[in-house]
Amino acid sequence: MKTVLNITFSTLLLLFFTGSHTGRANEKTIQHSPSEHIIETNNTGNKIDNDNTQVIKHVYVIDLAGAEIKKQASESGKTLATYPYGKQLAVIEETKEWLGIREWITGESLEWLDIKERDTRESVQNGWEKVYVLKSKTGSFDEITLVPEILPIISWLGINQKNEPADDSYEKTEFFLTNQALKDFLEIELIDKGLFDSKRNSAVNFLTADTTAIKKEKGVIELKCQTNVKKYIDINDPDIDDSIQVFGYIGQFELLNKYLIRGSYYEHSDYKLIDKNSCEETLTSWGHPIISADKKYIIDIVANPFEQTTDLKLYSINDTQIKHVMSTSFKYWMPAEDPIPLEEIFWSTDNYLYLAVTHSSTFWKEDGHLNEKYQYIRIKVL
Numbered sequence: 327m328k329t330v331l332n333i334t335f336s337t338l339l340l341l342f343f344t345g346s347h348t349g350r351a352n353e354k355t356i357q358h359s360p361s362e363h364i365i366e367t368n369n370t371g372n373k374i375d376n377d378n379t380q381v382i383k384h385v386y387v388i389d390l391a392g393a394e395i396k397k398q399a400s401e402s403g404k405t406l407a408t409y410p411y412g413k414q415l416a417v418i419e420e421t422k423e424w425l426g427i428r429e430w431i432t433g434e435s436l437e438w439l440d441i442k443e444r445d446t447r448e449s450v451q452n453g454w455e456k457v458y459v460l461k462s463k464t465g466s467f468d469e470i471t472l473v474p475e476i477l478p479i480i481s482w483l484g485i486n487q488k489n490e491p492a493d494d495s496y497e498k499t500e501f502f503l504t505n506q507a508l509k510d511f512l513e514i515e516l517i518d519k520g521l522f523d524s525k526r527n528s529a530v531n532f533l534t535a536d537t538t539a540i541k542k543e544k545g546v547i548e549l550k551c552q553t554n555v556k557k558y559i560d561i562n563d564p565d566i567d568d569s570i571q572v573f574g575y576i577g578q579f580e581l582l583n584k585y586l587i588r589g590s591y592y593e594h595s596d597y598k599l600i601d602k603n604s605c606e607e608t609l610t611s612w613g614h615p616i617i618s619a620d621k622k623y624i625i626d627i628v629a630n631p632f633e634q635t636t637d638l639k640l641y642s643i644n645d646t647q648i649k650h651v652m653s654t655s656f657k658y659w660m661p662a663e664d665p666i667p668l669e670e671i672f673w674s675t676d677n678y679l680y681l682a683v684t685h686s687s688t689f690w691k692e693d694g695h696l697n698e699k700y701q702y703i704r705i706k707v708l
Contacts, residue, residue: 372397372456374418379428379454381416385464386687390473393463399424406457410505412470412658412687418456425464426456467692470685472701476658477514478507481635487650496653511640511652513706517680522702525680529672532617533586535577540585547575549585551605558587568592576614581621583646584608597626599648609648612637613666619677623707624648627671627681629660634686636660640707659683659703663696670700678704 387393387409397404399421409415419426432452484496508514540547545560558573569592576586576597584599599609609615613628624641636656642649662670662682670682682700691697 374428374454374456376428376454379418381418381428382420383417384692385415385417385425386467386470387411387413387415387459387463388465388469389463390475393459395427395429396458399426399458401460403458409459411476412685414687415459415464420461423461424458425461426458429455429457431455467688470688472516472659472683472685472703474516477516477656477703478509478512479505479657480508481633481655481657483508484653485651487639487653505657508654508656511708513708515704515706517702517704519700519702522680522682522704525674525676525678525704526669526672528675529680530619530675531668531672532579532581532621533577534580537575537577540575542573542575547573547587549575549587549600549602549605551601552603554605556600556605558589578602579617581617581646582643582648586615588614601646609641611639614668615641616671616673616679617643618679618707619673619675623651625679625705625707627661627666629663629666629689630655631689634660634689636683636686658686659701660686660689662698662700678706680704 388411390411392408392410393413394408395406397406415425416428417425418428430452431454480502482499482501484499486497488495488497540549542560545562547558549556549558560573561569561571563569570590572590574588574590576588578585579599582599583602585602587598587600589596589598597611597614598607599611599615600606601608609624611624611626613626615624615626617624622643624643626639626641628637630637633655636659637653638656639653640651642651660683662684666681671680673679681703683703684697684700688697688699
């Protein structure tokens with residue numbers, strides 16, 4: 327099945343985000359595209375002139391079961407698809423029981439759609455149309471919160487990455503078009519702020535941040551290993567955007583015998599673990615790798631603003647050797663911000679990873695700024 331990219335939203339993100347796995351906000355602001363949704367169906371028959379159609383307001387789906395998208399303002403009418411919990415909708419018509427929603431209709435499909443019925447006509451004309459949802463299924467931004475049922479929902483799963491550090495191929499990969507909970511590897515629990523704050527006192531951190539010991543000189547970082555020297559050289563040509571690479575020394579994990587470097591590039595960033603004996607890069611991660619309290623695991627977790635998901639990798643540790651276990655993306659929650667401040671993510675001595683998060687739909691506030699009204703979760707490796 328083909329996948330249609332939401333060009334409007336992705337292009338908008340590119341304007342604001344640089345320097346993370348999927349881009350980082352320089353100004354911590356972003357404007358929402360009025361409509362980020364596409365329906366696969368035959369034309370609904372409610373075509374609109376988008377340029378001359380006024381959006382009255384934006385609402386959000388607040389029913390956990392979602393909101394059925396209707397061709398007409400009638401519960402007995404045809405259901406085109408289902409908006410998931412938390413989705414923002416652009417309202418262009420309002421009655422006592424129904425909301426008319428501006429929507430882009432196409433012959434393709436997007437993974438977020440929960441398709442109830444599919445037309446068989448091969449030729450479908452793309453365009454803006456009006457669809458309907460029950461008003462009772464919608465509410466305000468502040469009504470969108472995380473609930474335990476949606477925490478483990480993932481969009482894909484990759485097991486046993488074959489060739490670290492650069493190859494993103496897996497022994498087994500699955501993609502899910504409907505809601506699928508992660509049943510193995512991790513357990514995720516919604517907790518309150520009181521528990522989160524109380525566990526800060528028992529936080530563990532195995533990173534030695536000796537940033538004064540290894541300094542960048544004229545754009546070059548030199549890492550001295552047993553056998554040779556590894557150099558990381560900045561390239562920052564303002565005339566060639568996609569050539570940019572800027573490195574920073576973060577510190578070292580003595581228990582792994584490895585240095586930690588952060589690289590920032592044109593549209594992404596990564597972290598690299600470098601072996602202090604061989605100077606080889608033994609791991610490239612999306613986010614800051616964090617070692618579990620029992621020293622058996624590493625979790626690498628990062629916000630993905632393009633997909634509005636959380637990307638996570640789990641590794642096991644055997645002495646100084648690191649082995650990939652699994653990678654996945656969680657659909658309905660995102661870390662507090664990107665990169666995640668270390669005070670908002672930590673392993674505790676109880677061997678849980680504690681993390682401040684938001685619902686994916688409320689990662690940005692309605693004014694475009696990052697949402698700082700957090701909820702809290704903890705993650706346990708099974």
